[in-house]
Amino acid sequence: MIIAPAKQMAVDLDNFAPETQPQFQSQAQQLLEVLRQLTYPEAQQLWHCSDKLAQRNFDWLHQMDLTRQVTPALLSYRGLQYQYMAPDLFTAPALDYVRHNLRILSGFYGLLRPFDGIVPYRLEMQARLSVGEATNLYAFWGDRLYHALVAPTEPIINLASQEYAKAITPYLQPNQPFITVVFASLVNGKLKTKATLAKMARGAMVRYLAENQVTTIDAVRDFDHPDYRFDASHSTSERLVFVYQK
Numbered sequence: 001m002i003i004a005p006a007k008q009m010a011v012d013l014d015n016f017a018p019e020t021q022p023q024f025q026s027q028a029q030q031l032l033e034v035l036r037q038l039t040y041p042e043a044q045q046l047w048h049c050s051d052k053l054a055q056r057n058f059d060w061l062h063q064m065d066l067t068r069q070v071t072p073a074l075l076s077y078r079g080l081q082y083q084y085m086a087p088d089l090f091t092a093p094a095l096d097y098v099r100h101n102l103r104i105l106s107g108f109y110g111l112l113r114p115f116d117g118i119v120p121y122r123l124e125m126q127a128r129l130s131v132g133e134a135t136n137l138y139a140f141w142g143d144r145l146y147h148a149l150v151a152p153t154e155p156i157i158n159l160a161s162q163e164y165a166k167a168i169t170p171y172l173q174p175n176q177p178f179i180t181v182v183f184a185s186l187v188n189g190k191l192k193t194k195a196t197l198a199k200m201a202r203g204a205m206v207r208y209l210a211e212n213q214v215t216t217i218d219a220v221r222d223f224d225h226p227d228y229r230f231d232a233s234h235s236t237s238e239r240l241v242f243v244y245q246k
Helices: 025-036 040-047 051-061 080-085 092-101 137-141 144-149 195-211 217-221
Strands: 103-106 110-112 156-158 178-187 190-192 228-230 239-244
Touching (some): 025 137, 080 195, 217 239
Antiparallel strands (some): 103 110, 228 239
């Protein structure tokens, strides 16, 4: 199961301790060195953010130490998806489930396990950052993230945004199950996805799958949510559609 990261991040040293170092720590350090070479205007253009936020992140670039004050990835991200997931409230079995079944795609760290120790950063996968001969982060990461994710025959449940899923989809093997979960509203007979609602629902689904120890696609379809219901008529073998009910 793959999910996207969040822009909002925090340091959390009070809950769970990190268990592992990110698999692509050396590549993250390489990206950090590239980012540190940017001027302030270049960094702000890369980040597409306000002056205040850009200055804070630019200052942080030159203080970052990837080995100190690290937080488990699952607790480091604070966006809507993670708020509705509420991993700090997971039971021990649910934590063990995500430890083995959940991976977070990241422009900076590549691919993260839930208990990899990370520091706050700002770098989206679609950011136009050149690294050596790679003209963007998709080229920089190449097929490494896919090969670190699963064996070629294992199914992948895609709960990530299109921006992050694109780091995996070009490398899928023939006949490898890649099932995208869609949360949408039905408007005049057409499916429309609202980003805010989708983020909330994705987080809630991760929580549901973890708490219920879900291991089959049929059980994913049974996702119990007050606002969404599985819609078989709009779904396919590669796309599970849940339609907003309000």
